[in-house]
Amino acid sequence: MVTQYAFFFNAAACSGCKACQMACKDRNNLEAGVLWRRVYEVAGGGWEKKGEVWIPSVIAYNISMACNHCEKPVCGLSCPVKAIWKREDGIVFVDTDRCIGCRYCEWACPYTALRFNATTNTVSKCDFCYDAIDAGGTPACVAACPQRALDFGDLAELRKKYGETRQIFPLPDPSQTDPALVIKPHRDAAWAAERAAEVANWEEV
Amino acid sequence: MWKEWPLVAFTIAGQAAVGIFLFAGLPWLLTMRTFPNDEARGLWLVLQALIFGLLVVAASISFFHLHRPFRARRVLTNLRTSWLSREIFFELCFMALVALETFLAWKKPEWIGLFIGVMVAVSLAGILFLVSMSKLYMLQTVPDWNQAYTPISFVLTTLILGALALVLVWRARVGQGPYPRGLLEVTFSLIVIEIVLALLFTPRRGAFGYRPGPSLRPPDETPRILHVGRLALLAAGLFLIGMEVMTGGFRASSGRGASLCLILAFVLVLAGEVVGRFLFYGLLTRPGR
Numbered sequence: 001m002v003t004q005y006a007f008f009f010n011a012a013a014c015s016g017c018k019a020c021q022m023a024c025k026d027r028n029n030l031e032a033g034v035l036w037r038r039v040y041e042v043a044g045g046g047w048e049k050k051g052e053v054w055i056p057s058v059i060a061y062n063i064s065m066a067c068n069h070c071e072k073p074v075c076g077l078s079c080p081v082k083a084i085w086k087r088e089d090g091i092v093f094v095d096t097d098r099c100i101g102c103r104y105c106e107w108a109c110p111y112t113a114l115r116f117n118a119t120t121n122t123v124s125k126c127d128f129c130y131d132a133i134d135a136g137g138t139p140a141c142v143a144a145c146p147q148r149a150l151d152f153g154d155l156a157e158l159r160k161k162y163g164e165t166r167q168i169f170p171l172p173d174p175s176q177t178d179p180a181l182v183i184k185p186h187r188d189a190a191w192a193a194e195r196a197a198e199v200a201n202w203e204e205v
Numbered sequence: 206m207w208k209e210w211p212l213v214a215f216t217i218a219g220q221a222a223v224g225i226f227l228f229a230g231l232p233w234l235l236t237m238r239t240f241p242n243d244e245a246r247g248l249w250l251v252l253q254a255l256i257f258g259l260l261v262v263a264a265s266i267s268f269f270h271l272h273r274p275f276r277a278r279r280v281l282t283n284l285r286t287s288w289l290s291r292e293i294f295f296e297l298c299f300m301a302l303v304a305l306e307t308f309l310a311w312k313k314p315e316w317i318g319l320f321i322g323v324m325v326a327v328s329l330a331g332i333l334f335l336v337s338m339s340k341l342y343m344l345q346t347v348p349d350w351n352q353a354y355t356p357i358s359f360v361l362t363t364l365i366l367g368a369l370a371l372v373l374v375w376r377a378r379v380g381q382g383p384y385p386r387g388l389l390e391v392t393f394s395l396i397v398i399e400i401v402l403a404l405l406f407t408p409r410r411g412a413f414g415y416r417p418g419p420s421l422r423p424p425d426e427t428p429r430i431l432h433v434g435r436l437a438l439l440a441a442g443l444f445l446i447g448m449e450v451m452t453g454g455f456r457a458s459s460g461r462g463a464s465l466c467l468i469l470a471f472v473l474v475l476a477g478e479v480v481g482r483f484l485f486y487g488l489l490t491r492p493g494r
Contacts, residue, residue, distance in 0.1 A: 033493050040421065065421065074346050080289040081279040100280065101272025103491065104289050110346040112421050112492040121272035170419035176346050198419045205492070 004071060004090030005128055006155035006180035007142075008162050009064055011189065013149040016041055016062035023144030024066070027129065034115045036126040037066035037141050038205040042169065042189075044197025059197040061186035063168070064150060066141065067092060067113035067126035068179030075105035075114055075125075083122075090155070090180060091130050096122040110172035111179070112205075128152075158182045169193050206427055206487035211270035213482040216338060217366070217475075218263035219296060220359060222256045223331040224367015226303070228388065234324050240314060248378050253307040255374065260300040288341040295334040302327040335363060342485075349488040352415050354406045358485070361399045362478050368392040369446075369471045376467065389450050396443045396474065400436060403481070407432060408488055427487030431480055438477035445470035 016039055024030070024037040040063045048057040069092045076084035076092060083098035084105060094114075099122035106114045106123060114123045129139040137143075142150045151158065159182055166174045168185045169192035188197075199205070229252045240246040268274045283290045306323045309316060339356035368388050408415040409425060410432045445466050 035493065074344065077286040078289065078344070080281075080283050080287045080293070081276070082283045098276070098279065099273060100276045102270060102289065103272075104287075104341075106491055107489055108344050108346055110421065112423075115493045116272075116491070170421065172346065172420060193418075199421070202423055 002089045002154045004155040004180050005069060005133070005152065006090070006158050006182060007066065007068065007139075008151035008153070008158045008182045008184075010147075010149040010151075010162075010184040011061055011063060011168060011186035012184055013147045014039075014062045014064055014186075015147055015149075017146065019144045019146060020064050020141035020150060023140040024126070027140040028127075030124075031117055031119050034117050034124065035205065036113075036115065036124070037064060038112075039064050039201075040199045040205055041201040042192060042197050043200040044192060045195040057191070057195060059188045059192050059195050061188050061192075063171070064141070064145075065111060065113075065171075067109075067128075068111055068177070068181040069126075069128060071178035071180060072176075074108045074110075074177050078104050078108040080104070087130070089133075091128045091133075092125075093127060093130070094123060094125055096120055096124065099123055110176060155180045155182070169197065170199065206483055206490075209270075209483070209486040211266050211268075212486060213479060215263045215267040215270070216359075217362065217478055217482055218259045218266070219334065219338065220363040221366035221370060222259040222263070222303075223299070223335050224363040224365070225252060225256050225259075225370050226327065226331050226367070227363070228367045228371045230324060231328060234321065234328065239317060240310070244379070246310060246314060248375070249310055250307065251378060252371070252374060253303060253310065255370070257300065257303050257307060260296065260303065264296065264300070288337055292334065292337040292341050295330055295337050299327065299330040299334045302330050335359065347489060349408045349415060349417055350485075352406075352408060354402065354408065354411075354414070355485075357402065358399070358481070361395060361402070362481075365392060365395045365399065365474060366478060368395070369474060373467060373471055376464070389446055393443065393446050393450060396439055396446065400439050400443070403432075403436060403439075407484070410484075421492075423490040423492055425488060425490060427484060431484050431487070435477050435480040435484060438473050438480060442470045442472075442474035442477060445473065 018039045021035060021037050021039050025035065028036060030036060042059065042061050042063060044059040045057040047054045069090055073084065073086060073092045076086065080102065081098050081100055083095045084092060086092050101121045103116055103123060106116060113125045115125060117124045132138060139152055142152050162182045162184060165183045165185060166179055166181045168183055168189040240249065268277065271277055280293050281290050284294060302323060306320065306327050309320045309323060339359050342350040342355055345351055369392055372388050403411065405411050406414050449464065449466050
């Protein structure tokens with residue numbers, strides 16, 4: 001039995017096509033401006049002089065990020081009305097019938113997974129396509145990825161298969177929330193901080 | 206940032222209420238423990254009514270922050286882990302105890318033992334309200350707020366607004382009197398401390414303030430001019446309080462009524478605190494629309 005569902009993201013394979021983002025939006029009928037899965041474009045660097053030669057040191061990679069269904073979900077711990085809770089399989093779930101729309105969870109989540117829905121006046125977020133999972137299916141984002149950059153499964157299994165990495169630039173310190181996430185880093189991620197890379201598409205995410 | 210006006214009003218009004226109580230109630234509790242005459246009791250009742258009024262205003266305005274206000278009755282459900290639940294709990298405790306203590310001072314001033322007991326409880330509830338207000342924002346996941354500057358600035362707002370409001374009420378009701386002597390000097394010093402700390406440690410803007418690294422949070426779009434505006438308002442208020450102290454305005458006054466200088470100083474300092482609180486919320490931009 002799965003005790004903690006998790007996502008795997010292969011940053012080295014992601015082309016930034018945003019099919020995952022659109023599949024999520026389509027499946028969940030999300031309003032304009034509400035994104036449960038977002039693709040961040042990380043960019044930076046420039047030209048670097050080595051000896052007499054100028055060489056490009058450009059940083060460019062993408063991060064597809066949804067709720068990481070953290071083992072220590074700060075959103076749920078902060079919620080004053082217990083509208084955010086964890087299922088037995090680890091999926092962190094928002095009960096929109098309980099939510100009072102105070103948006104405190106939005107502040108608390110360092111992955112900015114919680115998104116306010118102005119139509120329902122409550123927060124909402126990735127529910128791991130739990131109904132599809134329960135029926136033996138696959139989350140929409142994972143199914144849509146043409147590069148097979150996304151995978152899902154039990155956290156322990158994903159770690160065995162892909163390794164233990166769960167943080168790349170500019171994701172937060174994972175010890176804060178213990179995200180159920182496994183990442184294969186892009187090669188540029190190792191240099192992103194020192195080359196002053198930053199998210200380049202704020203208006204989209 | 207501007208959308209957070211209900212939180213700005215809630216925190217400022219709540220902190221001012223606690224501040225007035227701390228400056229009016231604690232010295233009374235530690236020294237007098239009785240009302241020497243009806244005038245003193247009348248002044249006490251006015252102060253308590255002001256505190257209660259501020260708390261009612263704060264609680265009412267906080268509903269504008271909720272997008273589903275009719276579900277707010279559940280807000281005390283998660284006292285175990287949520288500082289937001291605890292903040293509301295302690296605010297309600299503080300409000301109820303202030304009401305009880307006002308009733309006792311009004312109708313049963315002879316029950317001094319019970320009154321002192323309730324006063325101790327009010328002081329504790331007020332302090333816990335202030336602590337929970339600070340802890341609410343000191344989230345490990347929000348490094349801009351998880352700084353010592355957050356509780357220090359909340360305490361300074363509490364003390365400055367509390368002391369100034371007390372001086373104003375005292376001047377309006379009593380005129381010259383022994384109790385708040387020195388309070389203006391204390392307020393002056395607290396504002397100096399606030400300006401110096403703001404210059405040095407305001408996150409993102411102070412000389413040694415915390416500078417966040419890149420993250421998944423949207424960039425801060427708060428206009429820089431607000432920080433300068435906050436400092437200018439506090440400095441202007443400080444100047445007027447200094448004038449009042451230097452010219453002996455307080456001691457020279459023999460009649461009732463607060464001077465225009467003092468009223469203006471209060472307005473300027475309050476405006477400075479409000480701008481500072483907007484800046485505080487502006488440190489964290491909400492994602493999406």
